[in-house]
Amino acid sequence: xxxxxxxxxxxxxxxxxxxxxxxxxxxxxxxxxxxxxxxxxxxxxxxxxxxxxxxxxxxxxxxxxxxxxxxxxxxxxxxxxxxxxxxxxxxxxxxxxxxxxxxxxxxxxxxxxxxxxxxxxxxxxxxxxxxxxxxxxxxxxxxxxxxxxxxxxxxxxxxxxxxxxxxxxxxxxxxxxxxxxxxxxxxxxxxxxxxxxxxxxxxxxxxxxxxxxxxxxxxxxxxxxxxxxxxxxxxxxxxxxxxxxxxxxxxxxxxxxxxxxxxxxxxxxxxxxxxxxxxxxxxxxxxxxxxxxxxxxxxxxxxxxxxxxxxxxxxxxxxxxxxxxxxxxxxxxxxxxxxxxxxxxxxxxxxxxxxxxxxxxxxxxxxxxxxxxxxxxx
Amino acid sequence: xxxxxxxxxxxxxxxxxxxxxxxxxxxxxxxxxxxxxxxxxxxxxxxxxxxxxxxxxxxxxxxxxxxxxxxxxxxxxxxxxxxxxxxxxxxxxxxxxxxxxxxxxxxxxxxxxxxxxxxxxxxxxxxxxxxxxxxxxxxxxxxxxxxxxxxxxxxxxxxxxxxxxxxxxxxxxxxxxxxxxxxxxxxxxxxxxxxxxxxxxxxxxxxxxxxxxxxxxxxxxxxxxxxxxxxxxxxxxxxxxxxxxxxxxxxxxxxxxxxxxxxxxxxxxxxxxxxxxxxxxxxxxxxxxxxxxxxxxxxxxxxxxxxxxxxxxxxxxxxxxxxxxxxxxxxxxxxxxxxxxxxxxxxxxxxxxxxxxxxxxxxxxxxxxxxxxxxxxxxxxxxxxxxxxxxxxxxxxxxxx
Ligand SMILES: Cc1cc2nc3c(=O)[nH]c(=O)nc-3n(C[C@H](O)[C@H](O)[C@H](O)COP(=O)(O)OP(=O)(O)OC[C@H]3O[C@@H](n4cnc5c(N)ncnc54)[C@H](O)[C@@H]3O)c2cc1C
Numbered sequence: 001x002x003x004x005x006x007x008x009x010x011x012x013x014x015x016x017x018x019x020x021x022x023x024x025x026x027x028x029x030x031x032x033x034x035x036x037x038x039x040x041x042x043x044x045x046x047x048x049x050x051x052x053x054x055x056x057x058x059x060x061x062x063x064x065x066x067x068x069x070x071x072x073x074x075x076x077x078x079x080x081x082x083x084x085x086x087x088x089x090x091x092x093x094x095x096x097x098x099x100x101x102x103x104x105x106x107x108x109x110x111x112x113x114x115x116x117x118x119x120x121x122x123x124x125x126x127x128x129x130x131x132x133x134x135x136x137x138x139x140x141x142x143x144x145x146x147x148x149x150x151x152x153x154x155x156x157x158x159x160x161x162x163x164x165x166x167x168x169x170x171x172x173x174x175x176x177x178x179x180x181x182x183x184x185x186x187x188x189x190x191x192x193x194x195x196x197x198x199x200x201x202x203x204x205x206x207x208x209x210x211x212x213x214x215x216x217x218x219x220x221x222x223x224x225x226x227x228x229x230x231x232x233x234x235x236x237x238x239x240x241x242x243x244x245x246x247x248x249x250x251x252x253x254x255x256x257x258x259x260x261x262x263x264x265x266x267x268x269x270x271x272x273x274x275x276x277x278x279x280x281x282x283x284x285x286x287x288x289x290x291x292x293x294x295x296x297x298x299x300x301x302x303x304x305x306x307x308x309x310x311x312x313x314x315x316x317x318x319x320x321x322x323x324x325x326x327x328x329x330x331x332x333x334x335x336x337x338x339x340x341x342x343x344x345x346x347x348x349x350x351x352x353x354x355x356x357x358x359x360x361x362x363x364x365x366x367x368x369x370x371x372x373x374x375x376x377x378x
Numbered sequence: 379x380x381x382x383x384x385x386x387x388x389x390x391x392x393x394x395x396x397x398x399x400x401x402x403x404x405x406x407x408x409x410x411x412x413x414x415x416x417x418x419x420x421x422x423x424x425x426x427x428x429x430x431x432x433x434x435x436x437x438x439x440x441x442x443x444x445x446x447x448x449x450x451x452x453x454x455x456x457x458x459x460x461x462x463x464x465x466x467x468x469x470x471x472x473x474x475x476x477x478x479x480x481x482x483x484x485x486x487x488x489x490x491x492x493x494x495x496x497x498x499x500x501x502x503x504x505x506x507x508x509x510x511x512x513x514x515x516x517x518x519x520x521x522x523x524x525x526x527x528x529x530x531x532x533x534x535x536x537x538x539x540x541x542x543x544x545x546x547x548x549x550x551x552x553x554x555x556x557x558x559x560x561x562x563x564x565x566x567x568x569x570x571x572x573x574x575x576x577x578x579x580x581x582x583x584x585x586x587x588x589x590x591x592x593x594x595x596x597x598x599x600x601x602x603x604x605x606x607x608x609x610x611x612x613x614x615x616x617x618x619x620x621x622x623x624x625x626x627x628x629x630x631x632x633x634x635x636x637x638x639x640x641x642x643x644x645x646x647x648x649x650x651x652x653x654x655x656x657x658x659x660x661x662x663x664x665x666x667x668x669x670x671x672x673x674x675x676x677x678x679x680x681x682x683x684x685x686x687x688x689x690x691x692x693x694x695x696x697x698x699x700x701x702x703x704x705x706x707x708x709x710x711x712x713x714x715x716x717x718x719x720x721x722x723x724x725x726x727x728x729x730x731x732x733x734x735x736x737x738x739x740x741x742x743x744x745x746x747x748x749x750x751x752x753x754x755x756x757x758x759x760x761x762x763x764x765x766x767x768x769x770x771x772x773x774x775x776x777x778x779x
Contacts, residue, residue: 005680005681005684007684007688009689009692009695010692011692011694015694016694019694019697020694023697254774258774258775258776262775262776262777269777270777272770272776272777273778273779275763275766275767275779278766278767278770278771278779279766279767279770281776282709282766282769282770285702285706285773285774286706286709286710286769289682289702289703289706290679290682290683290710292695293682293686293689294681294682294685296689296695297685317677317678317681320678321682366671369671369674369675369678370667370670372677372678373670373671373673373674376673377650377664377670377673377674378664
């Protein structure tokens, strides 16, 4: 029996306000000139903007009220992420939101009480999930072993986003032969632990991190019962947020394509009048719109509970579609700018770089389609 | 609100039960999946009776005003009825040019007299309608249509040739685009729009054999055909504007249709079910990783289309390009259907080469025929390339070619 297609899509006034204010804020804070300025900085963002985002309540959007958040759920986080992508505003919003999700989904009551209000206030945290460059492997190479009443960590993590500014890290480890999550405070790490990746997307910051030899209290372990499911869900929610950001960036790439097509003349005509350019641009639009439909649907159904099959399908489809949409948009943005498109100065490079980065984060389109196949076909 | 919901649910249950009870059994001949596929008298007769039955049961024209044969309800009720028809896979409602395009046009732009005269017959199926827009030399360039309408006393004299006229040989009325002023400065300004009777001397409709081998649309000749001046809709010179309004209904960019159950729904479910019976390389086809990936891609696309329909009703989720979803619906849906049916044949292996009529053809050649017929929607109603031009120019604001 095939699954009935879930096509729920709803939206309330609160979310409409968030979309509006997110667009206004990101638009104001992140004109392209400042995106380029941020590329040159160590951290890739401005602390002032971050504090303002905390004041707007964005980091607390997906945190329940009892822990100091606004309890708005993914329905609000997704449009915020989309707006950030729309204006290429890179901040530790994604890392911190995901770290919050880890604690919300698998933390002990003490951990929730300690960390969630801090996150809502703007304390930066991040996830360290990836043991090597393979998103598809579930094996966890990092280990935690008990010694003298403490946990001794061993191993390296890849792509730890915003590690340079994070106050805490949530690490996936192999503990007693089972996947577990453990919190590491920044103070426990030496400078040697951090090695900044040179990322293809220069607006992003991520590090290769060596946690070997770090000793943490056992109380830093998240609830072992809840951790395996949370780990799986974090990857799906990470995929969804990356999809939302990518969808916004695809719309931004479309903007610069349209702008050039409406202004550049060749053979005495605006180049946008040539169907060789016009029709693929319409395809960029249609792919972007399909991605939007998928991310809003996922935002509608994903809640705080462990993800069910419909939600898993929604996140994976969103990531697969948004990844393809942005790859196509960035690629055409370069081509349709001609020689100008080949320059560093042309903004098309920002989007084609974002596309390559977003494609890999939390698994590329093929990774997700491969996992959708058994859910949809068997 | 709660009351409304209860009423709607009750209505849905009622329609569900009726469709279950009244779904016709297999007539023993191929039933068309879309109205453009009707090609024989027996098909027409069957579909006409079916539409009448649905209308009499109260499941057609629910949102049209009572005084013109409708039920004066919210469009939600028609949507519910349409969903139930699709679910039960009952035969389609065939009088589409009336129900879907001419009807809403008359409701929106027509005079009281026109509404009284035409709407009821559209709903009960007594009056079949056709559309006389395309001409042999002017299809996509519809604004250049050359069929003439010359006023002579209280008649217009029509001369010229229309083509690809679906139902041309069965229709009582035609929505006709003809040139009343060949001297107009802009080609568009010389056109006028008529609600024209087909049973007047001088009109001949010759059926044309289609790609599927069946007969369907006609070439329609007007040889000094006289129609009353009262057939003119609006005023002389407004033809182009009215034709464009008609196309908004035809492309589902605007609502108001008596129903939208004009097409049997063929979904990925059907394709996957079919694929389950097939093998490749001696193994079940659905174990092939490339086939699996292709099918998942189609499923992602199918779901995006379904989601887009709901999203179009939520303005906050349609920022940036608010016209994008309504204006691109036809292009995206029809191209998806075409590619999906083409892929279905590719999966069939050697049997992909069999056609309707061969006992060994998979599902009687359903997919082969469906693939061919899918072009009716990527060509008719404005080709996909023309749709891409429209979206590029009207949604994205790109310069005209
Ligand atoms: C099954 C079916 C039923 C139909 N029913 C009706 C009906 O009931 N009434 C009616 O009036 N018409 C009907 N049509 C006609 C239909 O609307 C026309 O076929 C269509 O508008 C294309 O016109 P054409 O056939 O003259 O092709 P052309 O306009 O000659 O097009 C040929 C090719 O050139 C492309 N092309 C043309 N202009 C451009 C451009 N500016 N940019 C890019 N590409 C371009 C087209 O996309 C197409 O691929 C029907 C067609 C079909 C297939």
